[in-house]
Amino acid sequence: MLPTPSTDHVTFENVYEPAEDSFLLLDTLSSRSEREFLRARFPATAGASPVVLEIGTGSGVVLAFVAANALHILGRSDIMTVATDINSFACHATKKTLQLALASNASENPSAPVPIFLDSINSDLASPLRAGSLDVLIFNPPYVPTEGLPDLSKHDKFNAVTEHGADSFDCNSHMLALSYAGGVDGMEVTNRLLGQIPTLLRKGEGVAYILLCAQNRPDHVKSLVRQWGSGWKVETVGSSGKKAGWERLQVIRIWQ
């Protein structure tokens, strides 16, 4: 078992606390089959460093896990990691989680190159990332079906709250709603990202890992991806919470 990165410094009042979905991503990315897939796709001998982006990092637990265990997962540690989140508190938390995870990793593994954490970016999805620049994209989205999405007209105000003042209760509930509320079928945010995947990933090389829940209608999502054409493929590569033949959560891998 690989250690789970520490998130003891994070205040979970306004940042998503690692849960079953986060841990399913950790288990899936470090599973034998994904390690073999990633090592074959990004062979260490091929030189150029892979760029790994996680969207919606929350506490940063998933990206920190990938960075700290890059040698185990990708068979190479010369990777560049980037984080985005719409929640500025999550961006700060992520930066700290990555720094801590990489510092303890460096002391345990002095001979291997230390993976690079580029930056935490406060953005909608991957909107500022250069097209075709991503090798691995990871997203544990807000996936719970809800009536409507959080009201973004107040987002700037809440996003800039620094002290626990009068606004802190509303701020916290807004940020937590952003972490789970997925609108119709729980797919409104995920669908926007799916549409951008062919542009964001490096042509013919990039791979995306997306977490879905049963209410997202994963089979339907997968059939839509297969209709993209141009050799796009999709498979379920991890699942948890099996109940009467139904997976409560699953991770799909999308690649060309």
Place this chain on the structure above:
Amino acid sequence: MKILTLNFVTCARKACKASPAAFPLRPREAELEIVEQDINPLFVRNVLPRLEWDALREVCGELGLQQLPSTAPSPDDLFTTTPAAADTAMADAADAHEPRPSQLLRDLHTLLLETTMRSGKLVCGNCGHEYAVKEGIANFLLPSHLV
């Protein structure tokens, strides 16, 4: 925000995606700091093929940093087999022929991985939109009428 990261980001507006003027974003009122990192020659070598060299040169120019060579270096430029003068006395015969990081590699390490923008703005050359950087974190969220 690291100088290396600036090589991977562009204007968040859809309307700017196709415009060459939107990349790289121009740093303004930048407060820079050096955050020391252990040098990692292999890493610098493997990052090189991922870089848009001209964009990196432009950003360096805007920030008044060192002038970079006009074309991207080749891997051979990153290592030297001539021992640095100060090391000669200590290096034994075998060690002296080991490739060692060249000055260019050291400079790239400092520029790409140690030089960070603590605060300032990143401006799109196409639409003029300004993105704020505070405490090292850039805010790329757009007001709804610009999305």
